[in-house]
Amino acid sequence: MQELRVGVLGFGVVGRGVVELLLTQGALLQQRTGVRLRLVRIATRTPSRNGDLALGEVELTDDLQRVVAAEDIDVVVEVIGGLEPARSLLEQALRSGKHVVTANKALLAMHGADLVPLAVANRCELMFEAAVAGAIPIIKVLRESLAANRIDQLYGILNGTCNYILTEMRERGSSFADVLRDAQAKGFAEADPSFDVDGIDAAHKLVLLAAIAFGSYPDFSQVHIEGIRHVSDVDIQWATEMGYRIKLLGIAKQDAEGVELRVQPTLVPVSSMVASVEGVYNAVFVRGHAAGTTMYHGRGAGERPTASAVVADLVEIARNWRVGCVGRVAAFSCLSENLRAFPVRATDEWRGEYYLRLAVADRPGVLAEVTRVLAEHQISLDAIHQKGRSAVAAVPLIMVTHATTERQIRLALREIEGLDAVQETPRFIRIEPSVV
Numbered sequence: 001m002q003e004l005r006v007g008v009l010g011f012g013v014v015g016r017g018v019v020e021l022l023l024t025q026g027a028l029l030q031q032r033t034g035v036r037l038r039l040v041r042i043a044t045r046t047p048s049r050n051g052d053l054a055l056g057e058v059e060l061t062d063d064l065q066r067v068v069a070a071e072d073i074d075v076v077v078e079v080i081g082g083l084e085p086a087r088s089l090l091e092q093a094l095r096s097g098k099h100v101v102t103a104n105k106a107l108l109a110m111h112g113a114d115l116v117p118l119a120v121a122n123r124c125e126l127m128f129e130a131a132v133a134g135a136i137p138i139i140k141v142l143r144e145s146l147a148a149n150r151i152d153q154l155y156g157i158l159n160g161t162c163n164y165i166l167t168e169m170r171e172r173g174s175s176f177a178d179v180l181r182d183a184q185a186k187g188f189a190e191a192d193p194s195f196d197v198d199g200i201d202a203a204h205k206l207v208l209l210a211a212i213a214f215g216s217y218p219d220f221s222q223v224h225i226e227g228i229r230h231v232s233d234v235d236i237q238w239a240t241e242m243g244y245r246i247k248l249l250g251i252a253k254q255d256a257e258g259v260e261l262r263v264q265p266t267l268v269p270v271s272s273m274v275a276s277v278e279g280v281y282n283a284v285f286v287r288g289h290a291a292g293t294t295m296y297h298g299r300g301a302g303e304r305p306t307a308s309a310v311v312a313d314l315v316e317i318a319r320n321w322r323v324g325c326v327g328r329v330a331a332f333s334c335l336s337e338n339l340r341a342f343p344v345r346a347t348d349e350w351r352g353e354y355y356l357r358l359a360v361a362d363r364p365g366v367l368a369e370v371t372r373v374l375a376e377h378q379i380s381l382d383a384i385h386q387k388g389r390s391a392v393a394a395v396p397l398i399m400v401t402h403a404t405t406e407r408q409i410r411l412a413l414r415e416i417e418g419l420d421a422v423q424e425t426p427r428f429i430r431i432e433p434s435v436v
């Protein structure tokens, strides 16, 4: 039996899941690949934190070089996370001819454009199914199952923590701060939640999906990123009342003039499938010119779901290796020489419908002042809502616009913020009425 020797870097949530799958599913993996995937060594900062896994002959070390520089390792699994030392370690592994599997979306989003050519030059595989949407095999789908399609749009819920927070805010009628605190206590949010709630994690994933779908290297600087900190319980209540849900969506669109890459809170119709994706679940929707829109739903994180994707990459490497082939499927779908950079459409040119929330003094004439400014910027309204009376505090004024440009919205809101009656910075949330 041919043997592929595996070394794992990092022994945290995902590392543990990978080790467990390799140790318990060896026979099944062997039946499927014709190769024995032998776990040789795990290198991590604190090897003493082994938990209760029976590792048998597997070596546990704090020396990362015992994986990346070792003669007896063929494939390196990187589940340390972060940019360094992960980047240097993977470069070293690829230079010494080792295949690499990683779950590290941050690293690929920032340095994929350097790592992929390095893998190609060294005739190594660089696989990263687990980096996007955990157990959902979306990278394989984009590269292989939808390979016949021109893809002009994909969107999805790419961060389970944000989706959990937004779901809980709606179901419990609680504020962002309260739900975040609770999510941290339950382990659904990190102690430092900024990567998740500020949209950065979703943006890392979006830029990888867009690179594969559109045929470019990932360029993280192209993504417009807004998180969910400014989504209030008032927004959630009003969205519900008007027949919408608020979701943090990653959206990638391309047309002849360029691409739009954005992570943003978005109002979606309550009847849409994306609205029904709740809690920690992820979902990705892809529009291919031949296939139409297809949807992929599942667990986007967690020990076993993420490990499932990592080990699937190991299986693919084993299958390729058994028949003497490498680089069968290019990392970003198109061959490196065919990847192109796309112009990015300026945010000012984006067009769509908008939800607006103002906090205004409750006195006659305020609505007329606000609508006058909107009309001066050619913004017409689909709906206006104002509830509650308050002699002292501001009351919310909620409006939904017809399609307009982002430039007009920003100019109008700047002017509206200067009105005497307006007591807080106006907020807007984009609406995507045509999601499925």
Ligand SMILES: NC(=O)c1ccc[n+]([C@@H]2O[C@H](COP(=O)([O-])OP(=O)(O)OC[C@H]3O[C@@H](n4cnc5c(N)ncnc54)[C@H](OP(=O)(O)O)[C@@H]3O)[C@@H](O)[C@H]2O)c1
Pocket (backbone or CB within 6 Å): 009, 010, 011, 012, 013, 014, 015, 043, 044, 045, 046, 049, 064, 078, 079, 080, 081, 082, 084, 085, 103, 104, 105, 106, 130, 131, 134, 300, 301, 302, 303, 306
């Ligand atoms: N968790 C998920 O559900 C999930 C889902 C998809 C993708 N990912 C990605 O998978 C990767 C790993 O995530 P995770 O949740 O498993 O992280 P984690 O639980 O924090 O585990 C990281 C592991 O790497 C070790 N480590 C960190 N820095 C190190 C260093 N400089 N040298 C040696 N060891 C180091 C840690 O050791 P110590 O414990 O001693 O610090 C720990 O064993 C990340 O790129 C993440 O984005 C995670």
